[in-house]
Amino acid sequence: MLINVNVDKHIRPYHFKQSQMEVLSFLWLSLVFIVYLYVQFMARQKPRNNKGFKDYPLIGTLPEFLINRHRFLEWTTQVLGDCPTNTAIFSRPYKLYGVITANPDNVEHILKTRFDNYPKGEDFISLLKDFLGNGIFNADGELWKVQRKIASYEFSTRSLRNFIVEAVTFELQTRLLPILSKASHSNRVLDLKDLLERFAFDNVCKLAFNVDPACLGGDGTAGSEFMRAFEDAAVHSSGRFMSVLPLVWKTKKLLNIGSERRLRKSIATVHEFADSIIRSRLESSHTTRGEDLLSRFIRTGDCSPEFLRDVVISFILAGRETTSSGLNWFFWILSSRPNVRKRIRDEIERVRSANGGVGAFGYEELKEMQYLHAAISESMRLYPPVPIDTLACLNDDVLPDGTRIEKGWFISYHTYAMGRMESVWGKDSTEFKPERWLENGTYRAESVFRYPVFHAGPRMCLGKEMAYIQMKSIAASVLENFDIEALDKDTCPKHVLSLTLRIIGGLPVRVTLRDACYN
Numbered sequence: 001m002l003i004n005v006n007v008d009k010h011i012r013p014y015h016f017k018q019s020q021m022e023v024l025s026f027l028w029l030s031l032v033f034i035v036y037l038y039v040q041f042m043a044r045q046k047p048r049n050n051k052g053f054k055d056y057p058l059i060g061t062l063p064e065f066l067i068n069r070h071r072f073l074e075w076t077t078q079v080l081g082d083c084p085t086n087t088a089i090f091s092r093p094y095k096l097y098g099v100i101t102a103n104p105d106n107v108e109h110i111l112k113t114r115f116d117n118y119p120k121g122e123d124f125i126s127l128l129k130d131f132l133g134n135g136i137f138n139a140d141g142e143l144w145k146v147q148r149k150i151a152s153y154e155f156s157t158r159s160l161r162n163f164i165v166e167a168v169t170f171e172l173q174t175r176l177l178p179i180l181s182k183a184s185h186s187n188r189v190l191d192l193k194d195l196l197e198r199f200a201f202d203n204v205c206k207l208a209f210n211v212d213p214a215c216l217g218g219d220g221t222a223g224s225e226f227m228r229a230f231e232d233a234a235v236h237s238s239g240r241f242m243s244v245l246p247l248v249w250k251t252k253k254l255l256n257i258g259s260e261r262r263l264r265k266s267i268a269t270v271h272e273f274a275d276s277i278i279r280s281r282l283e284s285s286h287t288t289r290g291e292d293l294l295s296r297f298i299r300t301g302d303c304s305p306e307f308l309r310d311v312v313i314s315f316i317l318a319g320r321e322t323t324s325s326g327l328n329w330f331f332w333i334l335s336s337r338p339n340v341r342k343r344i345r346d347e348i349e350r351v352r353s354a355n356g357g358v359g360a361f362g363y364e365e366l367k368e369m370q371y372l373h374a375a376i377s378e379s380m381r382l383y384p385p386v387p388i389d390t391l392a393c394l395n396d397d398v399l400p401d402g403t404r405i406e407k408g409w410f411i412s413y414h415t416y417a418m419g420r421m422e423s424v425w426g427k428d429s430t431e432f433k434p435e436r437w438l439e440n441g442t443y444r445a446e447s448v449f450r451y452p453v454f455h456a457g458p459r460m461c462l463g464k465e466m467a468y469i470q471m472k473s474i475a476a477s478v479l480e481n482f483d484i485e486a487l488d489k490d491t492c493p494k495h496v497l498s499l500t501l502r503i504i505g506g507l508p509v510r511v512t513l514r515d516a517c518y519n
Contacts, residue, residue, distance in 0.1 A: 052088030053079055060091030062244065069242055072497055073387055076100060077417040085401035086421055090412075092245070098390075098410035102417040104424060105400040108449040110391060110411055111457035118411065121392020123246075131237045131267055133306065135314030147311060148458075154296045155462040161363065163291040164466050167206040168473050169360040171199055175217040176474070180482050184513040189487065192331060193507040196474075197324040201227045203470065204319035208312040209277050210292035229269035234317060236263035238498045241390075274309045318463065321500040322385035323470050328503050329383035330376055330475065333432055335489035335509075340375055340434060341479060347371045348480050366472045374437035376471050377451075381425075382432060384453045387416035387501045415452050416501070424450055483512040 053061040068075035080086045080102045087101040101107065110118040119140040132138040136147040154160055176199050183190050198215040205213050205223070213223020236259045240249045252260040281294060282305065290296075294312050297303055303311075334341050351368045352358075390412040393405050405411060422429050425436075437443055448454070454461035461467070478484060486509050493503040 052083050053090050055089070055091055060096075062092055065092070066244070072242070073416045073495075073501075076388075076414060077102075077420055080414060080417045081421060085403070086417070086423060087399065087401055087403050089403070096245075096410075097406065097408075098412065099399070099403055099405050100388075100412045100414055101399070101401075101403070102414045102421050102424070103399075103401050104418070104447065104449045106403070107413045107418075107452055107456065109400050110413065111449070111452070111455070111459065114397060115458055117394050117397060118391040119394065121410070123392060123410065124390055127240045128237050130263065131233050131270075132314050132317065133310035135310035137314045137318060138310075148462075150297060150300050151293075151462050154293065155466070159291055160296075161466065161469070164207060165363055165469060165473070167203055168470050171203050171216065172474065172477050173360060175199070175202075177477060177481065179216070180478065180511050181513060184482065184511045187510070189508050189510055191506040192484065192486075192509045193324075193328050193503050196327050197231075197320070198227070199474070200320045200324040200327075200470075201230070201316075204316050204323075206292065207319060208293050208315050209274075209281075210290055210295065211277055225269065226273040229266040229273075230316065230320075232266035233263060233270055234321065234499050235496075236260070236266065242497070270313065271309065274313060275305065278305050278308050278312075315463075317499065318461075319467075321498075321502075323467055325385040325500045325502055326376070326380050326383075326467075327471055327474060328507055329501070330379040330471070331478075331484050331509070332486050332489065332493060332503075332507060333379050333382075334375075334479075335484065335486040337432065340432075341483075343434075344369075344372050344375060344475075344479055348476055361473055361476055363469065366469055366476065369472055369476060370438065370441060370443045371434060372472055372476060373443045373468065374434040376468070376475065377437050377443075377453075378432055378434045380453045381419040381451060382430075383501055384415040384419065385500045386453070386455075387497065388412050388414050389452075389455070413452060418450070418452070481514055483514060485510050485512070 054064050055061060056063060064075075079088055080100065086103045087099060087106060089097065090100050091097045120138065121140070125138055125140070128138045134143055136144060136151060139147065176195065179195065180190070182188075195216065201215050202213055202223070205211050213226060215223045215227050239259055240246075243249045249260060252258050253264075256264065278294065281290075281298065290298075293315055294308060297308055297311055334344075347369055351365050354368075355362075355365055357365055390410050393407060393409045393411055395407050397405050399405060418424055420429050428436075437446070448456035448460065454464040454467070486507060488508075493507060494505065496502050496504050
């Protein structure tokens with residue numbers, strides 16, 4: 001009897017807990033099923049408005065969002081295009097209201113005129129906090145101003161520009177071009193997306209740390225692990241934006257399950273790699289001689305290791321993701337437009353002849369390539385690396401087009417949609433036409449509020465010029481030496497809405513060496 005009693009004492013709490021879990025699971029599944037039936041029912045009902053996003057009682061745009069989440073950019077572009085002012089109100093359950101706009105006047109209002117009323121906001125910052133910490137792209141107020149001031153000074157220096165040009169040249173001449181040459185001789189199909197992402201990652205790590213991960217060449221074992229972890233962290237962090245409700249990802253984070261578990265693991269790898277470099281650099285007696293961003297921030301004064309890590313991770317994200325994304329779409333577009341390729345090559349030949357140059361392109365030569373600059377700009381107009389950005393509204397306001405926005409709402413400016421609006425670019429808005437950027441053969445910049453690819457206002461991208469230098473250097477060097485043909489050049493690649501506009505599943509291409517070129 002004593003044995004039976006002791007066993008019963010141990011078994012009874014276990015069965016009680018098990019019963020509790022079963023009841024809770026049943027209630028949770030029942031709730032999910034009821035919500036699902038309600039959403040399906042409401043989706044069949046008549047919405048409350050006929051223009052803009054379909055708004056249903058109690059659940060707002062949730063049914064349409066769930067149906068179109070996988071094609072969010074195309075769906076929202078279509079909706080905004082049908083609205084008189086290219087602006088629409090977007091709502092979710094629990095009073096999650098906001099505005100999405102593709103109107104240049106509204107963009108200028110939120111990014112410049114009323115800049116102080118539209119910060120990143122706590123909701124946005126919390127989504128990327130684990131990954132980016134308090135880095136410049138995930139900060140507001142004084143914390144942002146301090147980083148902006150330091151970075152603004154450093155990005156204006158000639159030494160940093162020269163450092164970037166040298167890093168790009170090294171990666172091109174010793175890695176990318178030889179890889180393309182070998183593929184042309186073997187007639188091997190390459191994944192251009194993978195190559196360009198590795199190239200960009202090596203390049204931006206040199207800029208941020210002056211460390212070469214060698215992801216594109218060499219052993220690259222540790223660097224590749226860092227790159228994969230960085231990619232995963234970016235993807236899973238951006239996945240939070242697509243959650244039905246914030247409670248979903250926050251619960252997963254609390255329980256450490258699913259995507260949040262993978263995110264935590266990826267961030268730990270990224271932080272470990274970055275922290276080890278920062279520690280060694282802080283302990284070194286040669287930090288004052290470095291030209292990378294980490295050394296420059298260290299020289300400014302008393303920066304904690306955590307602050308330095310947040311800064312360099314933010315710059316890696318910006319430099320790696322935007323450049324590779326922009327070039328992938330650029331080369332895919334050129335595959336089906338031989339006339340554009342010919343004009344770019346004619347320009348390259350003129351620049352070469354005028355300067356008598358051979359080998360790597362210099363900064364001044366790249367500046368002379370006006371048509372190439374226009375072609376890259378036009379590619380990013382249709383496929384912007386950062387397709388949509390979101391801010392918070394601090395106080396009630398009225399946008400220039402008359403749309404009312406309330407305190408606590410979010411507002412997103414839709415760069416991807418803006419590039420396709422007839423009201424902004426005319427009836428040929430969906431056509432690829434580099435000529436729209438040229439005036440008497442010279443590149444003519446558009447208003448940054450019509451073309452906010454590099455943001456605008458006080459938060460205007462500091463690395464804009466450097467990004468063009470890198471993209472033009474890569475594009476000119478590749479096009480001068482090789483023909484790059486996408487295997488499926490007539491079908492637009494599928495993309496995923498990560499923190500940038502990334503092609504899904506790679507970009508398979510065939511490479512052909514041009515006559516009398518690189519070997």
